[in-house]
Amino acid sequence: MIKKTVAIALFLFFVTTTSVMTAGLVVREINKNNNSSTNQTTNTITSNQTLTTAELAKHNTSGNCWLLISNQMYNVTSYIRSHPGGSNEIIRFCGQDATSAFQTKGGQGNNHSNAAYSMLAPYIIGKLNKTITTQQLDTSITQTNTTPPPANNGEVEDDD
Numbered sequence: 001m002i003k004k005t006v007a008i009a010l011f012l013f014f015v016t017t018t019s020v021m022t023a024g025l026v027v028r029e030i031n032k033n034n035n036s037s038t039n040q041t042t043n044t045i046t047s048n049q050t051l052t053t054a055e056l057a058k059h060n061t062s063g064n065c066w067l068l069i070s071n072q073m074y075n076v077t078s079y080i081r082s083h084p085g086g087s088n089e090i091i092r093f094c095g096q097d098a099t100s101a102f103q104t105k106g107g108q109g110n111n112h113s114n115a116a117y118s119m120l121a122p123y124i125i126g127k128l129n130k131t132i133t134t135q136q137l138d139t140s141i142t143q144t145n146t147t148p149p150p151a152n153n154g155e156v157e158d159d160d
């Protein structure tokens with residue numbers, strides 16, 4: 001009789017220990033999966049940025065100046081001080097669609113030169129309504145903020 005009781009007790013002890021350990025492992029696995037899927041969701045939500053006109057409008061100061069020209073978004077912050085037409089000509093369009101302002105030099109009527117058009121390239125952030133990762137955005141902001149104006153800033157050489 002005692003033998004039988006000991007056997008049952010051992011059996012119960014074994015079953016309980018195994019169940020508790022298995023349950024512990026299962027809970028750990030579930031937590032691990034949950035965490036990684038939470039991280040994935042957070043990443044997808046926080047790491048994408050669409051270049052909307054609403055986003056453009058936030059960059060409307062001389063220290064943080066985006067222009068939209070022909071559906072392309074530019075960060076021209078670092079160029080403002082070198083602009084041959086003066087800083088204010090650009091500053092008043094920061095955060096806006098400056099397509100026609102650029103094509104008419106702010107209403108003067110004449111377009112920018114080809115040299116001026118080719119100077120835009122280093123300041124590109126991306127096309128309007130394009131979705132990029134915040135990492136890509138950070139990289140292009142850093143690049144455009146540290147892009148110096150070209151040595152010959154669109155000025156015509158004097159021969160004398």
Ligand code: HEM
Pocket residue numbers: 067076079083084085086089090093098101102105106107108111112113114115116119120153154155
């Ligand atoms: C909406 C924004 C802009 C306005 C309203 C504007 C306006 C003007 C004006 C009024 C001039 C002087 C014209 C003259 O005295 O003959 C000028 C010249 C110039 N601007 Fe702008 N500008 C703008 C943006 C830019 C940007 C973003 C760049 C280059 C990245 C640029 C590059 C130049 C250059 C190189 C000149 C010398 C003349 C030429 O090559 O056409 N401008 N701009």
